[in-house]
Amino acid sequence: MIQYRTIKALLLIIVWVAASSAFAQPGGFKWSKDGTAYYRIEQNEIVQYSLPANDKKVLVSKQQLTPAGQTAPLRLNFYSFSDDQKKLLIYTNAARVWRINTKGDYWVLNLADNTLKKLGATRPTATMMFAKFSPDGTKVAYVSEYNIFVEDLATQTIKQLTTDGTRKFINGTFDWVYEEEFACRDGIRWSPDSKSIAYWQLDAATTRDFFMINNTDSVYSKVIPVEYPKVGQEPSACRVGVIDINTAKTTWMNIPGDPRQHYIVRMEFIPGTTELLIQQLNRKQQESKIIRCHAATGSTTVINTETDAAWVDVSSDDNSYALDFKHTFRWLAGGKEFLWTSEKDGWNHVYRISSDGKKETLLTPGNFDVISTRSFDEKTGYLYYLASPANATQKYLYRTKLDGKGKQELITPAGLAGTHNYNISPTGKFAQHTFSNAYTKPSGELISLPQHKAINEKESIAAKLSTLQEEKTTEFFKIKTEEGIEMDGWMVKPKNFDPAKKYPVVFYVYTEPAGANVNDSYGSGNNFLYTGDMREDGYIYMSIDNRGTPVPKGREWRKSIYRKIGVVNIRDQALAAKEILKWSFVDPERIAVWGWSGGGSATLNLMFQYPEIYKTGISVAAVGNQLTYDNIYQERYMGLPQENMDDFVKGSPITYAKNLKGNLLYIHGTGDDNVHYQNAEMLVNELIKHNKQFQFMAYPNRSHGISEGEGTFVHLATLYTEYLKKHCPPGGR
Numbered sequence: 001m002i003q004y005r006t007i008k009a010l011l012l013i014i015v016w017v018a019a020s021s022a023f024a025q026p027g028g029f030k031w032s033k034d035g036t037a038y039y040r041i042e043q044n045e046i047v048q049y050s051l052p053a054n055d056k057k058v059l060v061s062k063q064q065l066t067p068a069g070q071t072a073p074l075r076l077n078f079y080s081f082s083d084d085q086k087k088l089l090i091y092t093n094a095a096r097v098w099r100i101n102t103k104g105d106y107w108v109l110n111l112a113d114n115t116l117k118k119l120g121a122t123r124p125t126a127t128m129m130f131a132k133f134s135p136d137g138t139k140v141a142y143v144s145e146y147n148i149f150v151e152d153l154a155t156q157t158i159k160q161l162t163t164d165g166t167r168k169f170i171n172g173t174f175d176w177v178y179e180e181e182f183a184c185r186d187g188i189r190w191s192p193d194s195k196s197i198a199y200w201q202l203d204a205a206t207t208r209d210f211f212m213i214n215n216t217d218s219v220y221s222k223v224i225p226v227e228y229p230k231v232g233q234e235p236s237a238c239r240v241g242v243i244d245i246n247t248a249k250t251t252w253m254n255i256p257g258d259p260r261q262h263y264i265v266r267m268e269f270i271p272g273t274t275e276l277l278i279q280q281l282n283r284k285q286q287e288s289k290i291i292r293c294h295a296a297t298g299s300t301t302v303i304n305t306e307t308d309a310a311w312v313d314v315s316s317d318d319n320s321y322a323l324d325f326k327h328t329f330r331w332l333a334g335g336k337e338f339l340w341t342s343e344k345d346g347w348n349h350v351y352r353i354s355s356d357g358k359k360e361t362l363l364t365p366g367n368f369d370v371i372s373t374r375s376f377d378e379k380t381g382y383l384y385y386l387a388s389p390a391n392a393t394q395k396y397l398y399r400t401k402l403d404g405k406g407k408q409e410l411i412t413p414a415g416l417a418g419t420h421n422y423n424i425s426p427t428g429k430f431a432q433h434t435f436s437n438a439y440t441k442p443s444g445e446l447i448s449l450p451q452h453k454a455i456n457e458k459e460s461i462a463a464k465l466s467t468l469q470e471e472k473t474t475e476f477f478k479i480k481t482e483e484g485i486e487m488d489g490w491m492v493k494p495k496n497f498d499p500a501k502k503y504p505v506v507f508y509v510y511t512e513p514a515g516a517n518v519n520d521s522y523g524s525g526n527n528f529l530y531t532g533d534m535r536e537d538g539y540i541y542m543s544i545d546n547r548g549t550p551v552p553k554g555r556e557w558r559k560s561i562y563r564k565i566g567v568v569n570i571r572d573q574a575l576a577a578k579e580i581l582k583w584s585f586v587d588p589e590r591i592a593v594w595g596w597s598g599g600g601s602a603t604l605n606l607m608f609q610y611p612e613i614y615k616t617g618i619s620v621a622a623v624g625n626q627l628t629y630d631n632i633y634q635e636r637y638m639g640l641p642q643e644n645m646d647d648f649v650k651g652s653p654i655t656y657a658k659n660l661k662g663n664l665l666y667i668h669g670t671g672d673d674n675v676h677y678q679n680a681e682m683l684v685n686e687l688i689k690h691n692k693q694f695q696f697m698a699y700p701n702r703s704h705g706i707s708e709g710e711g712t713f714v715h716l717a718t719l720y721t722e723y724l725k726k727h728c729p730p731g732g733r
Helices: 007-017 176-182 461-468 555-559 568-580 598-609 631-638 641-651 653-659 678-689 712-727
Strands: 037-042 045-050 055-060 078-081 087-097 100-110 116-118 128-133 139-144 147-152 158-160 169-171 188-190 196-203 209-214 222-227 237-244 250-252 262-269 275-282 287-294 300-307 330-332 337-342 349-354 360-362 370-377 382-387 396-401 419-424 430-437 440-448 474-480 486-492 503-508 540-545 586-596 616-620 663-669 695-699
Touching: 087 128, 100 139, 128 188, 139 188, 147 196, 176 262, 176 631, 188 262, 196 262, 237 262, 237 275, 330 370, 337 370, 349 370, 370 419, 382 419, 396 419, 440 461, 474 568, 486 568, 503 568, 540 568, 568 598, 586 598, 586 712, 598 616, 598 653, 598 663, 616 712, 631 641, 653 678, 663 678, 663 712, 678 695, 695 712
Parallel strands: 503 540, 503 586, 586 616, 616 663, 663 695
Antiparallel strands: 037 045, 045 055, 078 087, 087 100, 100 116, 100 128, 128 139, 139 147, 147 158, 169 196, 188 196, 196 237, 209 222, 237 250, 262 275, 275 287, 287 300, 330 337, 337 349, 349 360, 370 382, 382 396, 419 430, 430 440, 474 486, 486 540
16 A cells, blocks of 8 residues: 555655755666766766766766757656666656556667667557567567566667557556556566567456546546456466567466465566576465476476465565566576575575585574675675664674675664665675754765775765754653553654653554564654654654564564554554553543545554554545455455454454444555555545444545645645644643
8 A cells, every 4th residue: 555655755865865965866876787987967968077076077968968950958767878888778758657657768879889769660659568678689678558568779660569458458567456466567678588478367357357438538528447456366377487588489487376366576587597486475475486498399397395374475685666676586606596585584694505406505594684785895805784783773784704604794884873774886886875863954975895995085974963962852761551462652742741741642653464564764763744844743653563564573573464564553553552652741632633545444443453552543545444455465464254254353454443433534546556545435434334423535536546626735734733733732741
């Protein structure tokens, strides 16, 4: 739901991206292949910076980006180089598909003679997706209108490789739910020899459409169909084929099992071979298989199997909202081995696995979680990864040996407590480092590794630190419930706090496995919907991460929520609030809670299941009935309703709507393709049935983020603020 992600999480991503002008434009920062330089988009030009001197030169100018006969250059939405660095692929005229811009137009700039040619001359404008050079640099493959094409760069001859693509029969890309829940979008892969392309094909013919209604853009309504498999419905059939460029013949991989009872979430050619490695999940996502496939024959061998009584995570080390994001294998020894993360020993750790599955080495042993791998350097033999064994709200860079014999070594320097991230060069010699904490604005620097030394000391984070730091208004704390569950939280107290007075508390909740709120990073403690200053006005604002949230506290913490969403997470939150009500400065009659998406669902459950605690609630874009949400997300965490329907009933807010006692503001967009507006209508009906009075706001034709339309955000923020002030008045008493 934005894979149940909150809008706040997206805003914080924006803050991080804008942390430093050096790294400000999405898709703009790239490392050179040899790791000795990086590229940036500056004023719609590509600029190269050579390291360590950080010397600057314009690599691709506006003039080079201006097509013949035109006066304006192409707008750089994204770019990529051919393997030999002699050609540049330019993505422009970008258009949104579900979450991000993945459709548009592509051009190729020959850097040797500065010729600029548009690809896809026979394709409709802004319909091309995922264009990529062949490894030998002679061709470009792309997807357009659910089919795969290849274009010869010398002759500009276009060859259509598949012809059967439709909205319901999808080649080279994915349906709504694969994109939303697995971040799968780009569904084509070149073979290392440039002779074939491996691709996903999804058959969504039996997936029913959910119909959204657009009532605002004309006097007659428009029906918008979305192929959307609700929980309990079978997934789209999925298979992988390898298509020969010359013959356009596809060889299908003989992947075991019913194609409507599994998912394929990774697929890649093994470097230097004509074989593929595929990750398959069963429908319940409790079994993961890594399968080696022979592209020429389609024969397959399972080389690794992992099971979990709850679910197997398809973890990502990178930003899944990036245009070029793929769930990739991290190859070692020229493709003979790869890195893999797993929770099978109770903690998230990195393993080194041979491509035939015969050898496996644990690289990061210990009772701690690897949050994500960042990079590895085979020459020096080191793996870099993020972890924070002592504080689950923070992130730091560590390294260990790639042979599994090393110790955990902290690389991030002492004195910068908070959240760190790193974009490490291909050779591991340099890195883009970003840092923030709750009272320090995000900032970036270029460093050398492993010394963690700023390339330019004058522009280092350490040199800028005093100008970045603000007043420490966010306090981090731990709270233990009567059941012995200890949780992390943050709290912002009123500006002129008087411990002798009692103040209202506003809880910000999310509570589900797709996101955590309690992070020691800039923006924690901010309420982006509140118009004004909550601290100045006299509110205590806080958030707590319950069991089930994806924080580095071990598998048991994260997966204790299995088949208990709406029960365990809600009870943890309520029992934590019960302890907080004991604090002398908390007013038990002014307790409010709010959240968006999964947080909206939690708000409803807290208001309905624990009305004695929560007096006011503001719920945005909530799942009111778990049976309305998509199969990949809901079945991963809750199982199949055909087998355990009672769990879905117990976890759904609609079950408890009759218990409402407090003040409820319920908000939803009628054009929400993610958490459908039907949730609102179902819940409203149930509240009406029991004569429960509440305030309801439907935003016409707005999606899950309720961001479309002139004046929308101002209206939403004003509505939120005025309701909170009226029903949970600020100030000490």
